[in-house]
Amino acid sequence: MRRALITFALAQFLCSFAGSTVNVMISDISRDLDTTVQGVQLAITGFLLVMAVLMIPGGKLTDRFGRKRCFVAGLTLYGAGALLSSLAPGLGVLVVGYSIMQGVGTALLIPPVYILATILFGDITSRAKAFGVISAMGGIGAATGPLIGGFITSAVSWRGAYLVQAVLALVILELGRRWVRDPLPPNTSQRFDFGGAVLSGLGLLLVVLGILAADNNLWLTLGLVLAGALILTWFFVSIRAKERAGKDVLLPTVLFRNRTSNLGLVTQNAQWLMLMGTSFVVSAYLQVVRGYSAVGTGAVFTATTLGLLVSSLGAARFARRRAQRTLILAGFGITITGILLLIGLVSATENIWAFVPGLFVIGFGLGGMLTPSVNIVQSSFEDDLQGEISGLSRSVSNLGSSLGAALAGTILTAGITAAPGRSYTLAMVAVAAAGLIGLAAAALLPRGGPATLPVPPSERRAPTG
Template sequence: MTERTGTGRFPETLRRALIAFALAQFICSFAGSNMNVMISDISRDLDTTVQGVQLAITLFLLVMAALMIPGGKLTDLFGRKWCLILGLLLFGSGAMLSAFAPGLGVLILGYSVLEGVGTALLIPPVYILTTLLFSDIGSRARAFGAISAMGGIGAVAGPLIGGFIAYAVSWRAAFILQAAIVLAIVLLSRRAVTDPLPADRSVPFDVLGAVLSATGLILIVMGILAAADEPLATLGLVTAGALVLVWFFASVRAKERAGREPLLSTALFRNRASNLGLITQNMQWLMVMGCSFVVSTYLQVVRGYNAIETGGVFTATTVGVLISSLFAGRLAKRRPQRTLIIAGFLVTVAGIVLLLALGGTSARIWAMVPGLFVIGLGLGGMLTPSVNVVQGSFPEHLQGEISGLSRSVSNLGSSLGAALTGTILVAGVDGSAPGRAYLLAMTAVAGAGLIGVTAAWFLPVDRHPGGSRSS
């Protein structure tokens, strides 16, 4: 059980570790969303095209999603704290390289590759160590609530912060800010973070599994991105990606039968609650990135608002995420995780309906605020219980694998959100009916919410973090 002080607060060391974890999740989410409002400035400064900068953003999301599973496995081999620090150093190095990039190629190397690989290394340890260090229901829920809140804030506040920095200083300053925050996390982690489990370097790393899993995910997302221009290419890429993933799972089973260590244990897919929880995580982050991408694109391209105005509107979502996340720990003690996840999806879908009803009929930018605020409330309320369901479904020795799988599924959701909504918008925003494209894109996001509700409905009613039963 997690020890508390006499005031009910976490001990100072745990508080510092939690701050480090929350800041790490914040900066990774921020890096994934703040570029959306700086595309024009970057393309002009680096003498490239908007499509080139969009490619860098897409590659960043893909590298994160594709390498998160191998990253989770490496935590068992080299230790969770070691991977956390290494991931932070790679991320910070990529940020500094991007800040001084003379061209698109260096930006892709720094942002898409180094920051993407760094994220894949540092995020699994954040969730593994949180699960191990905060062992009781209430404490773990509070910790995950803080981390999820900072992740949600980073994702939805990225456009505002990035737009302000780009407007007031330069887009390069946004990368310097990332490096500075990462340096602070490294210094804090070295002192405050401890690893309860020893590393086991005797276990061989499944290189073939890592290559197959990454290749399959990349092909599927790239296929969706190609849908607007090359429908046949989409079918081919998605089919190829699915076949590669089938090959991956076949190789996993073959290794287990031969008594060798695979990249992922098939035991991770035998838990009904975890499988359903992974679906909810994927849909949640699809909605986070989908809403952010669609609304920011619509406001800038269709309505003609600048980065500051666009980012300012997203403050409503940030406030909503923060408010609901702050109550995550308290709600986790009183309500089953299933109930919280279902309610979160329903509130988020209701927010999308409100956004379309008010924002679509008014020329005033602030008409979108109520809907975005409700969306934030819904997202913040369900991010934590989904993490609790998945992480709490497995014992300590599987935390590395399930954390990598969980974060991979979540980041894949972000990639799919950007790819799916971008595909819908690309034909309509510049065409004769941009409003219709916006409506269709947001309807697709709402559809993801209904899929999430369906998955959450079949979760065990009595499921609580760590496998506890509700009272």
């Protein structure tokens, strides 16, 4: 099982790395492909959004076709997309390779990672450790993406960063074939809810597109967000009706009747929104406003990586001494403090070192709460619902990432040339506001002892009729 855990952790690292590494290549890509910062932002948000939209269907497909088979298929598509992106002659091909192919590949391979980890590590303690390793590697991947991507971009080119991803995908694919086993047979009799997949995906897509349109047309933004909300409402009504008729659904409504899990999902969304929002804003500001190179921008993010590593190394010790609710509350408090440091110090001085304290504190805060949030959500349900809750959990997290890049990025790019300092501050304030929402959700979590949060039996498996 240790070998399987290594494979899972590397897969999560690779996908998180892909989401943040492009941030430091904004200037190089826009110059090479003759596009704009907004064009590259579209590709980044597209990648994150495709993951968010398809993660729920991806989790459901694992039950139908098998966890390992989806894992292998996802890695194959991901690697092919990375290779295509490295050869992109223009923004359109980059969107196809990076945003679509790598996004779809990630949506196929990530749900099996968390489902198989839940099944293979049966007891709470070992499962918490497994989630800790996987989540930590995800956070480290997101944090080191700017540094590694910046180094490769400066030493070779931005295309080299995609080639590295393709090679890593091939290596992980081979490890997965050798070391990963699926203890449960696929449920071939289960029907796939295509209607539910279309409604959920379309609703999420419209919401994020609405946020992206905010700097161009406020009425268009309101219209898209409202349309997305109405379609998502239609989705929930439809799955309830299908359940009553005894049909297979994309997501059983029991997943939304667990208060602990729901609050945990809110914290996950806020965490990844803060991480990706901060990454995009700081990266774009350093390159477009301060004129830093890709490697210089990536070097600044070493502070975030160090913060994540320090808190991740102490995660097991923290979990033994403190309740998961306490760790999440502390994580949000620390991360928000880091954002305030970024705003205050960067506004006070032009020195590059002004970014370091805030980024380190943000990394430390995020590293301490990523694992508890995942464990709370996954452990709220039994094995027969792991496919659904894993897909929902990863979708909510990736939706947070896409909202972070869309919301904070839209605020920044709207005034990055006319009033860069003001735009930077407003974007970071928006990220901090998301942190306050996550903090409020964490405060409502039930109190529990170290390593676990008690979930009432009535909440674990509610009737579906």
